[in-house]
Amino acid sequence: MTHTQEVSTADHRGGADDADRLARYTGPPIPVRRPRHPVLRFWSTAVGKKWVMALSGLALLGFVLAHMVGNLKLYLGESHFNEYAEWLRDLGEPALPRTVLLWGMRLGLIAAFGLHIVAAAQLTRINHKARPVQYQSHRDYVAANFASRTMRWTGVIVALFVLFHLADLTWGNANPDFVPGDPYDNVIASFQRVPVAIIYIVANLALAFHIFHGAWSMFQSLGWNNPRWNAVRRYFAATFAAVIAIGNISMPLLVVTGVVTK
Amino acid sequence: MDLNLKVWRQAGPDAPGRFETYAMRGVSEDMSFLELFDVLNEQLEGRGEEPVAFDHDCREGICGSCAMMIGGRAHGPETGTATCQLHLRKLVDGDTIAVEPWRAAGFPIIKDLAVDRAAFDRIVEAGGYITAPTGSARDANEILVPKEAADAAMDAAACIGCGACVAACPNGAAQLFTAAKYSHLSLLPQGQPERYTRVVALVEETERWFGSCTNHGECEKACPKEISIDFIALLNRDYVKAQLKNRALTGQKR
Amino acid sequence: MTTLDAKIPAGPIAEKWDNHKFSAKLVNPANKRKFEVIVVGSGLAGASAGATLGELGYRVTMLTFHDSPRRAHSIAAQGGINAAKNYRNDGDSVHRLFYDTVKGGDYRAREANVYRLAQVSVNIIDQCVAQGVPFAREYGGLLDNRSFGGAQVSRTFYARGQTGQQLLLGAYQALARQVHLGNVKLHNRTEMLDLVVKDGVACGVVARDLITGEVRSFSGHAVVLATGGYGNAFYLSTNAKASNVTAAWRAHRRGALMANPCYTQIHPTCIPASDDFQSKLTLMSESLRNDGRIWVPRDAGDARSPDQIPESDRDYYLERRYPAFGNLVPRDVASRAAKREVDEGRGVGPLKNGVYLDFGAAIARLGRSVIEQRYGNLFQMYERIAGEDPYTVPMRIYPAVHYTMGGLWVDYNLMSNVPGLYVLGEANFSDHGANRLGASALMQGLADGYFVLPATIGDFLAPLLGTEPVPTDDPAFREAEAAVGEQVRRLLSSTGSHPVDHFHRELGKILWDNCGMTRTAESLDRALTDIPALRDEFWSDVRVLGENESFNQSLEKAGRVADFLEFGELLVRDARHREESCGGHFRVEHQTEEGEALRNDDDFAYVAAWEWTGDSARPTLHEEPLAFENVALAQRSYK
């Protein structure tokens, strides 16, 4: 009986480098660093970043919805509205000291915003590198819609708006009539200024477009895909965007047109 | 019929390029778009001008060689159709049509309309296979593959590697190509042992050459084989799973 | 003339391959990496060979003129691949596949090769499934089969209408894995333009980088050609545009024998050309003939549209002439019958160059939905190309060149008469005789690449252990490089008035008219004077623009057409010498009273292998006699 030695055929030449794999020019790859730590490595890929964007986007969607629902109390009158604002601070009591949960949520939101924006900025850079020379003739898009192609602009508008919104109604420096602790009056005073109302309306339109693509895109990025309810994803995104747009825009609109007053 | 072609001419990879306009008069509407270019090239050669370089081979929509951006759309206006299968009767008489090469960093232009798509080979080399050395296979019918799985795998495997997905994608991403390759192999029982190493290898290699998928869905519409972006969702999901799974205990290659 | 030794192993036919593998010398696994093998071609044959040799540990250099191995012409095969699995329990066996192939080849194939092919067919399916080829399945998860090309058993495995694509992707992925591991070096867009032979042994190739124009030598212990068929000699064929004979022809000029070039297969169901600019013909699956009825108007010159022609004025000529087989007669019979109708003026369509394939009756009988289920994608393809809806207007079809059985001569080991030169796939002449059965080309390409070559190449390489490949600065390489450079220079300095395609079309016309579906001594003699004349005209009147140093498709084409112009003459010469009809070679002088091919087994039961003797000299004929010990010779009849 003969014994043949087992020889692995896998690595006779100890792996191959790029030059070896194809002794031919393919154009330079896009430079990317792949860190060793699994979390950083995951983050280093575009698929990983999109996953982070989807999850942070989901959190932001939740916030936007809750924020709108809360603010619609505007229509119930001053006391309801201000009570709601107080309640937010009390949230979590007595398990937690006052405002701790609110601050926790705020930090979470800041993190979600931060990750969402950083990932988006990095993806945009990747995509610029992926097509350094643009098409020289007019593109005729079939599926990519206005919303999907303007995500980075609607995103920037919303981000800038958030800063303005904070300065307007949280910190007060963008609102000459700002009275700390009197949210209802602050809102009405702010919205009664026509330019401000326009800013709010435009920004919320941008937000709606952003959500229209984002809320759908989220499902794809998370891999939530099932032909049985795929169609629902579009309806969900469209409905969500419409609800947010109508709810949020109604407030400045009704105030600036004088329907809702102090 | 008459057509005006605005064709991108570029002498070499680093040469500057420009559009040249060619008036094609009285061409037959039964011609394919590539035959229109054959006619154009014969005319050019007759005038002593260099013919337009463009990739093509099978001319039946299966080899994936042909690649033209026609009127702002990858492979032209007809859905589910490669450039070679586009016939002039689908175009409008008298139109002016811009024809450009695929544009992406991963597809450097070689000349005129011809681009280098070897980056796709790099992706497959990185993990687009099932390890099955010749001679080691057991009887084919010992592996049961549910018909649904075989059909779904075939839907993905129909990819011809033409690069229209990259060309059409506003981000220059190759997600549809990679997802199709990945899904073809990973929907089959044979593809399970390497499933999660494969997804990581494919994603990382793809991103060395191409942009990121932001779910425009444009690729699906440009794909001559109408491959669904559902496969991209599968790729995304499995990529995350690959990070979370304890592969040793789920019988997966690490 | 010499008699060729095919090195067929002794013993009973069923044991030859096993015995042969046992007696072949082996290369020790650790030594395999000391051998450099050059594989030209990345179709089914080349990719499977490259992958397998790489897995075994050989160092492989792979050349293809395609931009990716996956684009090789094999990708276009539609129908399926045969294997003697007998999964249907319908009486199939290795022996039956062997028998069918020899008979289908009209008794002009080498028995031992065909038997081996049938044997390994079984392993091919196993291998492909393991790689993840998504063959069609039954609901229970088992493999599905269909009957193909008139076979009486269901032995064809398929993946929708894209079997070739899926098989090639399987082989390409296995190859890609080896490329990744560094066992295979891939050179895409690199075209082999010459074979290098030193002291009678193949030692390398000279190739041109199609992007930079650089002419480069590759040296190895053995050279494997898997460069496909030469159907494009006819200009219009179902082959991909770039398919060509250059690699094989260059090897031929360096001493390799070219066998049976006149065996060309015509496929009856292709979409006829629509105008003079037509660049290629598209094949429609043969399965259409299962339900479609073929007819032409009874009277020549009947210009009415098909729906205006009443039944009484139609001639269902296949059903009339072959009542038993009707529309399902074999490819060659159906093709010749269509040609006869068109030649006699009963052709249909704007150019009167087709016959109707009518589904009207089938739709009336089975309903549109059944037809749609069976042929939906084919109908769609037809509609796209022809611009007519086959559900309402009968399809127009006409035969076209499809496959070439001839090729470089190889022995049982797939080695040509030049030691160290192996030829696989459609490029060799080996297994199909004078006619190939449907779904057998894919089988042969993969058999050659996965199983045969890897088992036989060791026998040649083992004694070479310790030798280095011939260095590429050897005079043999220098001379070949100079010859390639000279040809390129000559083509580019041409200042004629016609583009390359003009000459290719002319050559195609000569071959199709004189050496196509039917051939006569007279037509062949005419071709033998026309082709050299066209060749001279080519060299004096062709115009190739551009330069060598960049991507230059005209230059590529010019080189290929130049070789077709030489090869075409040999094709005709072979047809002229073979005074019999067999399979794809139909000499009008040799037919039965019923108009069927009439073989001459006494004088022509041999493989005709031609040797190149110089530019203006006649080639020398060598014969390999064919012995039929396991299949009795018989005459085909389909009445």
Ligand SMILES: Cc1cc2nc3c(=O)[nH]c(=O)nc-3n(C[C@H](O)[C@H](O)[C@H](O)COP(=O)(O)OP(=O)(O)OC[C@H]3O[C@@H](n4cnc5c(N)ncnc54)[C@H](O)[C@@H]3O)c2cc1C
């Ligand atoms: C439309 C169509 C349908 C078919 N359907 C079927 C079917 O259903 N079943 C079946 O069994 N058969 C079918 N066939 C036949 C079958 O597809 C082919 O015979 C087979 O695929 C040939 O494979 P191959 O590997 O020998 O060559 P190819 O696949 O032709 O590959 C040739 C390779 O060689 C390379 N090459 C050639 N010359 C050079 C050179 N000079 N330098 C560098 N590289 C070179 C090319 O780049 C390519 O990679 C069909 C054929 C056609 C045309």
Ligand code: FES
């Ligand atoms: S030329 Fe092959 S797909 Fe278009």
